[in-house]
Amino acid sequence: MAGSPLAEQPSSLRAWLLSPEPNSRWQARLGRFYLGWRAFTRNPLAVVGLGIVVLLILMAIFADVIAPYSPVAGGDLRTERLLPPSETFWLGTDDQGRDIFSRIVHGSRITLLVIVLVALIATPIGLLVGTVSGYLGGWVDTVLMRTTDIFLAFPRLILALAFVAALGPGIENAIIAIAITSWxxxxxxxxxxxLMVRNSDFIAAVRLQGASTPRIIMGHVVPLCVSSLIVRVTLDMAGIILTAAGLGFLGLGAQPPQPEWGAMVATGRNYLIxxxxxxxxxxxxxFVVSLGFNLLGDGLRDVLDPKAAK
Incomplete structure (x- = not known):
């Protein structure tokens, strides 16, 4: 019924979330999240990107359940080698008789591991260097930014190749190399x-209250930079995936028989025709996972960028 409490509940919840005078910080945060989610869902491509990323995460978590075969154990080379896609092997088999679908499913774990660890390593480094450089200025800014320029002067893949060559092949060294080149x-x-906020009134007020420089940077400047970095990190995920795949393709990333996607492409090039x-x-x-992160990043940019047109 239209006048029942159950029918009125969604409307009252929406009104509570959109209240112009929230009663608590929690209500204000939920209201901002709700407005951001509504703006995000207006972009269908962003929702598609979110769906691809969620699918990647679920596939990595439940890989043992989804994959019908072992990702590393080879099949019968006389009867199961290089079979085309079929009802038994959905995406075919490789030169060792291994199910390609199972290897792709388990390879999602390696891809997700690289993405998460690179983001956890590179983002704090870049955030700390950038905020300290921008807030302190002077010779600190000059030293930190010239160091940053040195890293930016080289293409990411070439620099990652140099670091992996020095550290040695392996997925752990590949993650370290990609993180070093991503910050x-x-x-x-x-x-x-x-630079946009360091001379603002609220920073001056905090400084007059006796707050130390580390407290101002960590407590007031860093939070203002997080939203922009979230967008950039999400958009960079595609580049991280391609760099990891490139290292795997060259034999410098995950080592056989690990089901890394780039190494699988390298194996398949011998049978491409x-x-x-x-x-x-x-x-x-x-391609699909990289596209998903790009679409998700575009959607987050529209929502989180304060300079974007609403």
Whole structure:
């Protein structure tokens, strides 16, 4: 019934979230989240990107349940080698008789691991360097930004190759190398945001109250830079995936028999003409996941960028 409490509950909840005079910080935060979610869902491509990312996460979590075969154990080379997609092997088999679908599913764990660890390592470094450089200025700014420029002067993949060559092949060293080459753009963004707020009235008021420089940077400047960095990190996920796949393709990332997508493409290039699925299927996985993060990043930019038109 139209006048029942159940019918009125969603409307009252929406009114509570959109209240112009929230009664608590919690209500204000939920209201901002609700407005951001409504703005995000108006972009259908962003919702598609979010769906792809969520699917990647679920696939990585439940890989043991989803994958019908072992990702590393080879099949019968006489009867199961380089088979085309079928009801038994949905995406075909590779040169060792292994199910490509199972390897792609388990490879999502490696991809997600690289994404998460690179973000956890590179983002704080870039945020700290950028905020300290922008707030202190002077010779500190000069030293930190010239160091950042040195890293930016080299293409990311080339610099990552140099670090992996020095550290040795392996997924752990690949993650470290990608993280080392990923922080400079974050530092640039954080510095630009810091330069915009360091002379503002509320920073001057905090300084007059006796707050120390580290407290001002960590408690007041860093939070203002987070939203811009979230957007940039999300957009950079596609580049991180491609860099990790490139290192795997060259044999410098995850080592066989680990089901890393780039290494799978490298294996399949030898059979590209007659058994195209060996290289095409992991290549499609790389493309779809990279596209998903790009679409998600575009949607987050529209929501979180305070300079974007509403």
């Amino acid at each position: 400079p753009p974050y530092a640039r963004i954080a510095r630009a945001e810091t 007659d058994q195209w699925w060996v290289a095409a299927m992991p290549g499609i996985a790389i």
